[in-house]
Amino acid sequence: MALSVPDAASPASPQKKSKGRASVSEAISVLAELFPPEFHSSLFVVGGAVRDHIQGKLFQDLDLVTKLPPEQFLQRGFDLVGGNSTSPILFSTHPRFGKIEVTVLPPEQSLQDDLLRRDFRCNAILMSLDGVIHDPLGGSEDIRLKRLYPCRTTSLRDDPIRFFRALRFASHGWNLSPGLCELLSPAEVAVLERLLQPIPVERFTREMSLSMLGGAPWRFFALMGRFQLGKSFLPEMFGMAAVPVAPSSHYGEGNLLKHALACLRRISPLSADPAARLATFFHDIGALASSDGPPPWSRKYHQTGCDLVRTMAVRLRLPERTARAIMAAVTLHRAGGRWQELQQSTRITLAQRALKSGIAPFFPLLVAAVNGKTEALPGWEIYLELVRLSPTELGMDAPALALMTAAQRSSLIMQYRHRKLKLMENLNKEQEEGVAER
Missing domain, CATH: 1.10.287 (Helix Hairpins)
Known part of the structure; x- marks a missing residue:
């Protein structure tokens, strides 16, 4: 299947150019000058850059695939960075659009074989330097429908982290196709959970963090819960589903996980800060300790919650700022919910602690989201100005x-x-x- 390349001069939604982000057409123009015309039909852009191009977006970082010999790239300043036991991989950087990674396929492997080894069909589209898109798997239609369809039935087994990548796409408005959901049966999930054991946790954390930048970040955790996959990385989240919450004006969701998802959903339109969103989601993590434990307003309850956060932060390699934000949410959100009842000295102390922990800019939003209100903490800015x-x-x-x-x-x-x-x-x-x- 071959399609004409859309005119990059008039994308679906014009975007301001910035360092490290460029259009695919711009990148192809640079590469076309670097390689002679007879190579243009044999060197292909692939992956996220092509997906972004079809959506009228700018890309960051460029993946190429080819059957040209590595020497052609070494002669043009590329460095060989891998491929001792796999296909040769070459690397270069460009001041305008970042890193360029080239995979050189062995003679026995076809371009179609390479596409089938990729995660989703939307990422398995080729664009040659001579201006033709090759889409044998139908990824362009998936992009139009914003659906994720696996390239083959072994896609998730090939790399189980692809499940969390799918959830990241879901947090940005994509949907899991029936074909992908079929690969997530209970029996298959058990296999995938075992395959996740040796995988570095940083790969999971990266997908979770990128999901928090989406318009619907709660879908990342909701779909983890739906398919019951990822317990080795985030056991706390699965434990939350077993903790009932007392009925109240803002605890109407039935269990702690549903409440956390509802809170995350409420804060998402209020703050795009990933730390704010994760702090809101995990604000009541102290309830995991025990249903017979200390009351939720006690110092011991707060300490238990902070201990759980520290354990989770170390395991997930969370940034220090994020870990501090979650711990501050654990210890301060209940006082914030009683803001109108607090004495001035307590309000001043609360503002000091929020400022010191780094959550002061979004603390009122967190309190509003947790308590199901449209606004919270009247006069907060005055108190912040005071304690500064x-x-x-x-x-x-x-x-x-x-x-x-x-x-x-x-x-x-x-x-x-x-x-x-x-x-x-x-x-x-x-x-x-x-x-x-x-």
């Missing part, structure tokens, strides 16, 4: 502070903050009244 002020900015005498004990210093700073807070609230009220009058 140094003792000197509060009008305190630095030399006098240095002579005090820690307890005396802390008490006096809190007194000054209370005074400053009253002034800030009065000023804010006057500004709001002035705007209303205008």
Whole structure:
């Protein structure tokens, strides 16, 4: 099947060019200048770059496949980076569109064989340098329908991480085809779970993290739960399904996993920060410890939750910022839910802790999502501005502070903050009244 290449000058949705992202047509123009015309029909762009091109998107990083001899690439500045026991792989970089990786197929392997070894049909489309798209598996139609169909029935067994890659696509609006779901029967899932054991956890974490950037990140965890695959990587998530939650205005989902999914769904349109989304999803992880454990508002409950987060963060190799955000959500979200009832000193302390842990920018959104509200923490920005002020900015005498004990210093700073807070609230009220009058 051969199709004319769409005009890259008028993509479906024009996008601003940026370093590291380019159009496939631009990349092909560069490569066409590097290789003589007689090679153009034998050198193919493949994978995500072609998929992005068909969708009218820019790509980052370029994968090529060919049966040309490696010497043709070595002569043009490519480096041989692999292929001692597999097909030769060559590598280069371009200042405009990033890395270029070329797989040289052995004589006995056809291009069709290479496409069948790939994950999904949407990623198994070739584009030659002479301007022709080759789509023998029908991936273009899958792209149009935004569906994921495996290239062959052994696709997931070939690399079980492809299941989580499919979930990542799902979080960005794609659907799992019936053909893919057929490869996820209970018996097959048991096989795949065993095959996942030796795979580095970083590969799973990468797919999970990229899923948190999608428009529907909750689908990653929901589909893990549906197919019951990934227990070796994220046992906490599967344990959440067994924890019932008490009925309330915001705990109406039946179990902890359903509640976590609902919270993640609520925060997704409010914040695109992956750390905010993961912190919201795991905010009640302390409930996994035991149904007979300490009450959820106790210090011991918070400590248990933080211990679980540390264990999970080490296993998944989570970034420190993400781990700190989840732990802060565990310890602070319940106090945030009672914001209107808190005394000023407690609010100030809560703002300090949120700021120190790095969740201050999205903490009100997290609290709103957890409690099923449209807004939360009125006056939060004033409290944040207050706790950012140094003792000197509060009008305190630095030399006098240095002579005090820690307890005396802390008490006096809190007194000054209370005074400053009253002034800030009065000023804010006057500004709001002035705007209303205008």
